[in-house]
Every structure is written in structure tokens, then in C-alpha cells.
């Protein structure tokens with residue numbers, strides 16, 4: 001038993017276990033890819049964000065190894081003092097070119113990229129309009145800024161316009177922020193209509209493209225490219241940890257803003273730079289994507305094949321228009337049991353429950369990857385069919 005002042009924590013943990021919401025960590029002991037060693041068992045991987053299979057790509061690994069030999073392992077300083085490598089500058093230039101923006105800032109993660117961007121742009125006298133289903137890192141960045149946060153209904157430009165009309169007059173400046181691709185449902189924000197509202201009211205605009213880069217748009221150029229809105233969004237947040245297969249965050253967009261963030265963003269000023277190895281691997285990933293659309297094309301082929309087969313089996317796979325495939329089960333205990341049975345059948349696909357998704361909307365989230373072959377997809381589908389029938393999720 002914990003000491004009395006900490007007993008409440010044991011109660012909280014017990015409540016999590018009781019309600020089926022306790023998170024059990026699975027450990028991986030193999031390279032990322034279609035098949036992985038998970039908790040000592042070789043399973044088909046349907047749940048990482050390695051959309052393009054780049055996380056173990058020989059080109060990226062080689063770039064990282066060479067960078068270790070050339071530059072060592074540690075960043076040794078924050079970017080603003082002595083931590084900015086030539087590699088960082090090169091990566092920022094090339095990723096900006098790839099995305100078709102004026103400039104970009106490379107930070108440690110997508111999570112802190114939202115803090116890096118939001119906090120300097122708005123303060124106590126300002127208002128943020130935020131989609132109801134925005135990612136936790138947007139919410140935290142918004143809270144840290146101390147601006148008023150007004151939540152609008154999910155992907156609803158009419159509600160956004162109504163909330164703007166009602167609230168903006170009381171504040172100095174406004175910022176609208178939305179995920180591009182919503183990571184739990186795989187739907188996308190109506191970015192063109194959101195932009196139209198922002199334009200009408202003079203709002204600053206920001207989109208988090210974490211699940212869009214490398215996936216949507218021409219050759220994976222992201223959500224802004226998907227809508228043909230180049231030069232319209234002020235800030236695009238991104239991550240190198242998903243389709244790009246490495247780690248790190250990106251704040252891309254208008255030069256005046258990126259210049260300002262280099263002076264003001266606290267993760268940039270107060271937390272050490274990303275390592276040379278990671279930076280070099282990110283640069284290699286951007287080059288792979290800039291050169292060829294093969295991986296992105298394969299990702300979409302796999303996505304279409306898997307989704308139509310799941311639909312034919314009778315699963316409710318939500319409203320996704322991206323490779324994110326939620327298999328809606330509702331009850332969190334059912335979702336956990338489903339995931340456990342899949343694992344026994346050799347398929348790794350995690351159940352997601354509250355607080356990652358709303359209560360009562362628990363699901364298995366399947367993440368399709370270009371690394372999967374037709375045989376892999378067939379293997380996964382057979383397991384879903386077997387477990388789905390066994391647990392009564394499909395007829």
C-alpha cells in the first residue's frame with residue numbers, strides 16, 4: 001500500500017483497471033514493419049503510424065549512420081544558442097520546398113510544435129477557435145497561450161462562423177486551428193470552407209497536418225496541397241514521426257511567422273535541438289517523397305483494398321477518407337477483448353478507448369501501411385473475420 005497521502009492514486013489506478021481503461025504497454029523487439037516481435041510474439045502490425053514503411057528504410061538508416069559518424073550523437077545545445085546544425089537548416093529548406101511553403105522550423109516533436117506555434121501568436125487578449133476533436137497537443141498549446149478558447153463543432157464551418165461572430169468582437173485577435181486529418185476517425189477538416197470563414201473575419205489560420213503529410217495531397221504533400229490552398233494557411237504543423245518514419249516536429253508556413261517563432265518559441269529556445277542522426281534521416285525521408293510517389297500510391301492501393309473488404313465483411317468502419325481505419329465497436333471492454341483475440345490470432349491492432357476517443361465510441365484502429373503486401377492484408381482480414389464472428393461484431 002502507498003503512504004496515506006498517495007492512496008488516492010492507487011484508487012484512481014484501480015478504477016482505471018475496473019473500467020477497462022487501464023493502458024497495458026506492449027513492447028516491441030524488432031524493426032518497425034509489416035511483421036514485428038511484440039511481447040515476444042511475431043505478429044502482423046496493423047497499428048503503427050509508419051504509413052510508408054520508411055521507419056526501417058535502408059536509405060534513412062544509412063543517412064542516420066553517416067550523420068552519427070560525421071556529427072556525433074548529442075545536440076549539445078538548444079537551437080538558439082549553439083544547437084543549430086547545417087543539417088537542420090537544410091532540412092527546413094527542403095521540407096518547406098516539398099510542402100510549398102515559404103519557410104519551416106524544425107522542433108523536437110509534433111507535440112511541442114503546437115506549443116511552439118500557438119503560444120507566441122496569441123495571448124490573454126486573444127481568442128482561439130478550435131475544432132471539438134482537435135489533437136491533445138493543440139489543446140495543450142492553446143491552454144498554455146492563455147487565450148480564450150472557443151470550441152466549435154467538429155468539421156463545422158457554419159458553427160465556426162457563428163462562434164466567430166459571437167466572440168471575436170470581445171478580443172484583440174483571433175486564430176482558427178484544426179487538425180487536417182483527424183487521427184482517431186480518419187476524416188478530414190473542410191479546410192477550404194474554414195479558410196473562407198477565416199478570410200471573411202481576418203482570423204489567423206493554422207492546420208495540424210500530422211496525419212496528412214506523406215499521405216494526402218499530391219505525392220503526400222499534405223492537407224493544404226489536397227485542397228489546393230497553397231499560401232492561404234498561415235501555419236502548418238507537422239511531424240516527422242508518422243509517414244516520414246523518424247521523429248521531430250515542423251512548423252511550416254509564412255516566413256514572417258517562422259522568423260518570429262525563431263525569436264519566441266519556447267521549445268526552440270529552451271529545449272535542446274534534435275540529434276544529427278534524426279535530422280539526417282528526416283532529410284532522407286523528404287528526399288524519398290520528393291523523388292517518387294510510389295510509396296504513397298501503394299499506401300492508397302492497400303487502403304482501398306482493406307476498406308472495401310472490411311466493409312464487405314460487415315464491419316462499421318466509420319467515416320474515414322484516409323488510411324486510418326477505425327473499426328467501431330462501441331464498448332471499451334469489447335474493443336479490448338477484440339484486440340486481445342486478434343493478437344492471439346497473430347494480428348497487432350490496438351483498442352482505443354476514453355480519453356483517446358469519447359466514451360462509448362471505443363474501437364480498434366487499423367493503420368494501413370505501404371509496407372503491407374496483399375498476403376499480409378489477407379492474413380489480417382481473415383483474423384478480423386474470425387474474431388468478428390466469434391465476438392458477435394459481424395453476422
Ligand SMILES: *Cc1c(COP(=O)(O)O)cnc(C)c1O
Nearest residue numbers: 109110111135183208210239241
Ligand atoms: C501525432 C500527432 C501529434 C504529435 O506528433 P509527435 O511528433 O508524435 O509528437 C500532433 N498533432 C497531431 C494531430 C497528431 O496526430
